[in-house]
Amino acid sequence: MYNPRFEKEAFKKEVTNNVKTLFRRTVDEATPQQLFQAVSYAVKEVIIDDWLATQKKYDEDDPKMVYYMSMEFLMGRALGNNLINMTAYTEVKEALDEMGIDLNAIEDEEPDPALGNGGLGRLAACFLDSLATLGYAAYGCGIRYHYGMFKQKIEDGYQVEKPDNWLKDGNPFELRRPEYAKEVRFGGNIRVEYDEEGRTHFVQENYESVLAIPYDYPIVGYNNHVVNTLRIWDAEPIVDFQLDSFDRGDYHKAVEQQNLAKNIVEVLYPNDNHYAGKELRLKQQYFFISASIQAAIVKYKKKHDDITKLCEKVTFQMNDTHPTVAVAELMRILLDEEGLGWNEAWNITTKTCAYTNHTIMAEALEKWPIDLFSRLLPRIYQIIQEIDRRFVEQIRKTYPGDEGKVKRMAILMDGQVKMAHLAIVAGYSVNGVARLHTEILKNQELKDFYQMMPEKFNNKTNGITQRRFLMHGNSLLADWVTDKLGTKDWITDLSLMSGLKRWADDEEALKEFMSIKYKNKERLAEYILEHNGIEVDPRSIFDVQVKRLHEYKRQLLNILHVMYLYNQVKEHPEKSFYPRTFIFGAKASAGYIRAKQIIKLINSVADVVNNDRSINGKLKMVFIEDYRVSNAEWIFAAADVSEQISTASKEASGTGNMKFMLNGAPTIGTMDGANVEIVEEVGIDNAFIFGLSSDEVIHFELNGGYNPMDIYNNDPDIRRVVDQLVDGTYAHGNTELYRDLYNSLLNTKSSSRADMYFILKDFRAYAQAQQEVEEAYRDKDRWAKMALLNTACCGKFSSDRTIQEYVEDIWHLDKITVEV
Ligand code: 26Q
Numbered sequence: 001m002y003n004p005r006f007e008k009e010a011f012k013k014e015v016t017n018n019v020k021t022l023f024r025r026t027v028d029e030a031t032p033q034q035l036f037q038a039v040s041y042a043v044k045e046v047i048i049d050d051w052l053a054t055q056k057k058y059d060e061d062d063p064k065m066v067y068y069m070s071m072e073f074l075m076g077r078a079l080g081n082n083l084i085n086m087t088a089y090t091e092v093k094e095a096l097d098e099m100g101i102d103l104n105a106i107e108d109e110e111p112d113p114a115l116g117n118g119g120l121g122r123l124a125a126c127f128l129d130s131l132a133t134l135g136y137a138a139y140g141c142g143i144r145y146h147y148g149m150f151k152q153k154i155e156d157g158y159q160v161e162k163p164d165n166w167l168k169d170g171n172p173f174e175l176r177r178p179e180y181a182k183e184v185r186f187g188g189n190i191r192v193e194y195d196e197e198g199r200t201h202f203v204q205e206n207y208e209s210v211l212a213i214p215y216d217y218p219i220v221g222y223n224n225h226v227v228n229t230l231r232i233w234d235a236e237p238i239v240d241f242q243l244d245s246f247d248r249g250d251y252h253k254a255v256e257q258q259n260l261a262k263n264i265v266e267v268l269y270p271n272d273n274h275y276a277g278k279e280l281r282l283k284q285q286y287f288f289i290s291a292s293i294q295a296a297i298v299k300y301k302k303k304h305d306d307i308t309k310l311c312e313k314v315t316f317q318m319n320d321t322h323p324t325v326a327v328a329e330l331m332r333i334l335l336d337e338e339g340l341g342w343n344e345a346w347n348i349t350t351k352t353c354a355y356t357n358h359t360i361m362a363e364a365l366e367k368w369p370i371d372l373f374s375r376l377l378p379r380i381y382q383i384i385q386e387i388d389r390r391f392v393e394q395i396r397k398t399y400p401g402d403e404g405k406v407k408r409m410a411i412l413m414d415g416q417v418k419m420a421h422l423a424i425v426a427g428y429s430v431n432g433v434a435r436l437h438t439e440i441l442k443n444q445e446l447k448d449f450y451q452m453m454p455e456k457f458n459n460k461t462n463g464i465t466q467r468r469f470l471m472h473g474n475s476l477l478a479d480w481v482t483d484k485l486g487t488k489d490w491i492t493d494l495s496l497m498s499g500l501k502r503w504a505d506d507e508e509a510l511k512e513f514m515s516i517k518y519k520n521k522e523r524l525a526e527y528i529l530e531h532n533g534i535e536v537d538p539r540s541i542f543d544v545q546v547k548r549l550h551e552y553k554r555q556l557l558n559i560l561h562v563m564y565l566y567n568q569v570k571e572h573p574e575k576s577f578y579p580r581t582f583i584f585g586a587k588a589s590a591g592y593i594r595a596k597q598i599i600k601l602i603n604s605v606a607d608v609v610n611n612d613r614s615i616n617g618k619l620k621m622v623f624i625e626d627y628r629v630s631n632a633e634w635i636f637a638a639a640d641v642s643e644q645i646s647t648a649s650k651e652a653s654g655t656g657n658m659k660f661m662l663n664g665a666p667t668i669g670t671m672d673g674a675n676v677e678i679v680e681e682v683g684i685d686n687a688f689i690f691g692l693s694s695d696e697v698i699h700f701e702l703n704g705g706y707n708p709m710d711i712y713n714n715d716p717d718i719r720r721v722v723d724q725l726v727d728g729t730y731a732h733g734n735t736e737l738y739r740d741l742y743n744s745l746l747n748t749k750s751s752s753r754a755d756m757y758f759i760l761k762d763f764r765a766y767a768q769a770q771q772e773v774e775e776a777y778r779d780k781d782r783w784a785k786m787a788l789l790n791t792a793c794c795g796k797f798s799s800d801r802t803i804q805e806y807v808e809d810i811w812h813l814d815k816i817t818v819e820v
Contacts, residue, residue: 036109040172070319074116076629114149132221157603212291311351321419434653463799473633494798524638545643546585585627644669649694
């Protein structure tokens, strides 16, 4: 597709000129980083025109907008993605080629913005891409952390965290907007005042405050000139640090505010699916929420004078409970600043806020100690007290005499503020992120709420953007798909992928498909050689588990199985065994000791296995350091097998599973999260499903677990690998290094239950499923067909589909078009 706005000669001139004005250099003298900047500014130049046109259109059409509130946006690199969405990738690549500049090398200079942990943050990024592509007015609202997700180094097999100073060279795509700064207040006390008419006013005194400064990022829609905005807030002290001040009190206040501002946005909490009740985290939450809601109200009021109709133009979607103070902040503004009465304010709030739940894991639920909460956010706390008081009254009216309901459902209970309860009570929609997950919410975790307000509950199965995870990450396959479908329309309508099914029996097509996979495996093998110094054979099965490290995701099951295979290969060298490369990638939260032990174990087993010449390279293991969006794109493209082996019921949805599927890798997995729907789409014969069902897991849990000793005592293969954790095999004779992992599997004392995640219980079924993977892979034609069908059946899992469902069922947005 020719894009006239990227007329080659003009673009080249622009780049040359940027190098000159930014760095006083010529193209030949410029460093790769400088070239990245110069190219990015040239691209930004074009984006800005569309950005302006889009905002003008919003001004004219006044469509309803969604504010997607999220503590995390895991955007990944912008340059390549923007070029793809502007349909200018090829032209720009050619133009740069002519200048002797390699676009891929330039792309590699961009820091990979990691303002998120994992699934939840990446989902937010995919949603922004889809919203812009579908032409819906949307703002992403978040925090401009100065340090994103840490960089992971592996030293002596251990994870070491290094700071991610992603802003150090400046960011070409961001736009600082000081004119939209907002003040955010913390602490102090609330004084009650009465005016002449006898009305009550709440005045916050003795507070500390910071100035929230927005930075805007363009979100480029695919081939439609729509450019939305991701607005992330930085913090600055509100009173200028006045060194000439003679007033000691002011001096101290200035220092304090300086510190508050510096700390608040310093770093992303690297916890995934785990809540740690840290005061600074709550400060971060209120900081970006208060600024975002204030800005949204100002924007609304510019065009509308009836605040009671807010819900007709605005909806706030809360990405998990992290932004839930939004409910009370909106109430505060309506009550204290707009002067509305409680009922009016509540009526507006409960038509404007909606909540997405991403987990059922108890340790991930946010519950703030009341003393901390009320000290930091005194007015917000008062408002939550009143919300709670009225809600408890309503529970008692609905269920007279049932104080159990009150205890289970109240927002304030046992000295805690329960954010999920607040989100459900105030939200007009509560959604889960995959069908199974939503059913578990309705029937187990949130049963009481579902019974009382069933109309709020709905499912929105997650999705991913094919623009990044196929077009950008796997251009070979993208081109092949276009060729086979005879259209590029799949780029904005992934359901068209089903048209590939007719190639599933075409020998030539299957050969092409697998040869693309092979090329992507070669590309990954080169990356691995360069980064790990390990040689892997692209003809071996690439079996991949990449995701955050968490016990419930069961990387330990995978590694125990590798240990088992290694024992088999050594014991039966005569048996045929199809060569496999087990690839892992995972970051562990810095304070999650057991997760870090699992990383060390993976690396230790890799050391032993990779250096054992006697197994003839039948088994290889690779731990990819610093798994992140940019290397993920290559990994998905190169995978043969997708490991999705969470304990059933624990993975709300998963989205990595969809990225593998899109790239033609069949799933080995449990019936958990979106795996259920993947199997439904691709057919049970094109996946390798094993293990306990979520009902079985929940049943065991309700009955105090199961006894892993029965398995340990009766299955010698399993006993052997478990014992190998403490016999020094993988620890240079050290019997204590993995004692805790051993205990976690067998010993009730080490955790509340032995083998909480049913690893030994599912082991045999997993090994059996892996055996079936091997047999299927040996049959080249069968495997090729299976892989192709995975790509062909992935249509449902586009975030375009997910967003369209949010729009129809929850947000009710108007579509806009931008012409230039
Ligand atoms: C909470 C409190 C304090 C500090 C950190 C946190 C915190 C941070 C991140 C809690 C949870 C998260 C992230 C959760 C997450 O990524 N969940 C995943 O969301 C995906 C998108 O819906 C799902 O596909 C995954 O199944 C789910 O695990």
